[in-house]
Amino acid sequence: MSKSFNLNINSLIRPFKKTIEVDSDKSLSIRSFLIGSISQNVSKAKNVLESEDIFSTINCLRRLGVKIQKQGPKSYLIYGKGLGSLFAKKNLKLNFGNSGTLARLLIGILSTTPDIEVKIQGDRSLNKRNMKKLIELMSKFGAEFLPKKKENFPLKLISTEMPICIRYKAGVSAQLKSAAILAGLNSFGTTEILEEEKSRNHTENVLIKNVQAIKIKKDKKKLIKIFGKRYLKPLDIKVPGDPSSAAFFTALTMLNKNSSLKIKNVGLNPTRIGFYELLKKHGAKIKFKNVKKNNNEIYGDIYIKSSKIKPIKASKEYYVKATDEYPILFVISALTKGMSIFKNVGGLKNKESDRIKEMQKILKQIGVKSILSKNEIKIYGDNNLFKYKDKKINVPNLGDHRICMSAQILALITGVKTKISNFETVYTSAPSFLKIVKSLGGKFEIQK
Numbered sequence: 001m002s003k004s005f006n007l008n009i010n011s012l013i014r015p016f017k018k019t020i021e022v023d024s025d026k027s028l029s030i031r032s033f034l035i036g037s038i039s040q041n042v043s044k045a046k047n048v049l050e051s052e053d054i055f056s057t058i059n060c061l062r063r064l065g066v067k068i069q070k071q072g073p074k075s076y077l078i079y080g081k082g083l084g085s086l087f088a089k090k091n092l093k094l095n096f097g098n099s100g101t102l103a104r105l106l107i108g109i110l111s112t113t114p115d116i117e118v119k120i121q122g123d124r125s126l127n128k129r130n131m132k133k134l135i136e137l138m139s140k141f142g143a144e145f146l147p148k149k150k151e152n153f154p155l156k157l158i159s160t161e162m163p164i165c166i167r168y169k170a171g172v173s174a175q176l177k178s179a180a181i182l183a184g185l186n187s188f189g190t191t192e193i194l195e196e197e198k199s200r201n202h203t204e205n206v207l208i209k210n211v212q213a214i215k216i217k218k219d220k221k222k223l224i225k226i227f228g229k230r231y232l233k234p235l236d237i238k239v240p241g242d243p244s245s246a247a248f249f250t251a252l253t254m255l256n257k258n259s260s261l262k263i264k265n266v267g268l269n270p271t272r273i274g275f276y277e278l279l280k281k282h283g284a285k286i287k288f289k290n291v292k293k294n295n296n297e298i299y300g301d302i303y304i305k306s307s308k309i310k311p312i313k314a315s316k317e318y319y320v321k322a323t324d325e326y327p328i329l330f331v332i333s334a335l336t337k338g339m340s341i342f343k344n345v346g347g348l349k350n351k352e353s354d355r356i357k358e359m360q361k362i363l364k365q366i367g368v369k370s371i372l373s374k375n376e377i378k379i380y381g382d383n384n385l386f387k388y389k390d391k392k393i394n395v396p397n398l399g400d401h402r403i404c405m406s407a408q409i410l411a412l413i414t415g416v417k418t419k420i421s422n423f424e425t426v427y428t429s430a431p432s433f434l435k436i437v438k439s440l441g442g443k444f445e446i447q448k
Contacts, residue, residue: 006243006447007365007419007447008418008447009411009416009417009445010415013252013256015256015259017260018262018440019263020249020262020264021241021263021264021265022249023051024074024239024240024242024427025049025243026242027202027242028239030053030099030105030203031260032048032260033207034182035235036080037066037109037186040080040082040233041234042079043308043406044076044078044234044235045235046075048074050074050431053428055298057102057394058076059095061086079234082232083186083232084186085113086109086110088115091118091156092118093441096127098123099348100175100352103120103126104134105178108178109185110183111157111160112160112183112187113186115161117159118156119156119163120153121153121155122297123351125425127154129152130334131151131350134176134372136395137168138179142160143157143158144157157192165190165228167192169193170198171199177195179201181226183194185226188228191225191228192223193223194352195222195223198321200249201344205234207295208230209230211373213230213231213232222304230431238267240267241264241267241422242267242430243266243267243268243272243273244275244325245433246263246438247276249422249440250279251409252413253306254285254332255306260304260306261262261304262302262304263304265300266299266418267299268302274319274323277321278312279307279317281433287302289299289303309332312340312341312342313340313341314340314341319344319345326345326355327405327406328354328406328409330379333379333381334368335383335413336379336381337380337381337384339378339380341379342376342379343375343376345376351400352401353400353403356372366416389415391417397422398422400425401427404420406427408420412437
């Protein structure tokens with residue numbers, strides 16, 4: 001785990017014209033290791049993210065008997081054991097760290113793997129998160145969680161000896177949908193998942209070449225059929241840059257005068273680019289170029305210029321495609337004159353922190369009014385940066401990387417004196433974040 005440190009910011013960033021590459025996609029990196037471990041033979045994963053969440057993934061899999069060999073920087077071999085072959089000594093402890101993705105997906109795999117009886121937990125932040133829906137879903141496959149009625153980690157997971165297929169209606173959570181897919185792979189019969197609301201499709205993309213194990217029918221709604229107990233082919237994946245990490249530098253460029261930025265090789269999966277679509281719709285100067293496809297994933301370069309945008313009106317369908325980017329969208333709204341509205345934001349309360357409440361606290365510290373009612377938030381922004389000159393921002397230890405990153409962007413654009421506690425949590429998803437900020441001319445002080 002990274003050593004704890006605070007970040008102090010006390011100066012405006014100057015205009016810049018740069019080209020950068022951001023950290024690799026976290027979602028795809030985690031899935032590469034997890035699915036590689038239950039596939040046959042040796043899988044290759046290149047350009048994976050080397051962050052705390054990925055190291056938690058590797059550590060958990062090694063404890064379950066998977067051989068993972070580092071070949072070079074960001075390059076790994078995963079010696080697949082095949083479906084149902086992960087092994088754990090009774091009462092083995094697995095620690096998911098800060099990663100909700102790892103927790104939900106690995107629990108999906110373990111729930112239908114025979115003879116699994118493990119103690120599962122995360123860090124302080126993850127242990128607070130409600131896992132009720134995951135517990136209910138895995139219980140349908142036959143898994144058991146103790147103590148009964150407890151809805152957060154730490155827990156004890158006892159897998160089912162006779163995993164049976166289920167029918168599941170998937171909502172906005174790609175992690176729950178993925179858990180159902182992964183549990184279904186080792187269950188008897190055909191698991192059917194009806195996607196009632198669109199969500200990220202990385203798990204399907206990684207598995208799609210296994211036509212013997214997965215079939216996707218698209219009509220008005222997507223139906224995913226998982227045929228249990230089938231052979232899975234080894235993977236050969238090159239992971240693109242993370243569009244969520246790129247979003248923060250996109251915001252920094254847009255809000256900074258006379259600036260332009262090119263971000264190379266970023267994942268542009270249609271289920272992940274709601275942030276960019278929303279901003280372009282409101283006048284942002286953002287373009288995708290050199291767009292290509294690899295392993296069913298789209299990637300390309302993002303070009304951004306300083307922009308003056310209209311207040312953001314985000315209807316409920318944007319939430320699924322831009323969930324991780326809502327904190328930085330709140331920052332953009334705060335610095336855009338007029339009232340911005342974000343609908344269907346209730347899910348932000350069960351992230352690494354209550355992201356609505358914490359972002360409201362940050363915006364209040366610089367005098368930006370926001371109103372939360374039912375399932376929407378209104379932010380009353382102002383682009384007159386001079387009014388923020390004498391304000392101060394203090395962000396406590398929340399264990400939430402997106403809040404930390406958003407607060408730093410806000411500080412760099414306004415010049416507001418800012419202290420962000422326990423900034424090391426950013427390394428769970430973006431270990432290069434501060435290095436890139438520095439390359440763009442951003443100044444900050446690390447306080448250990």
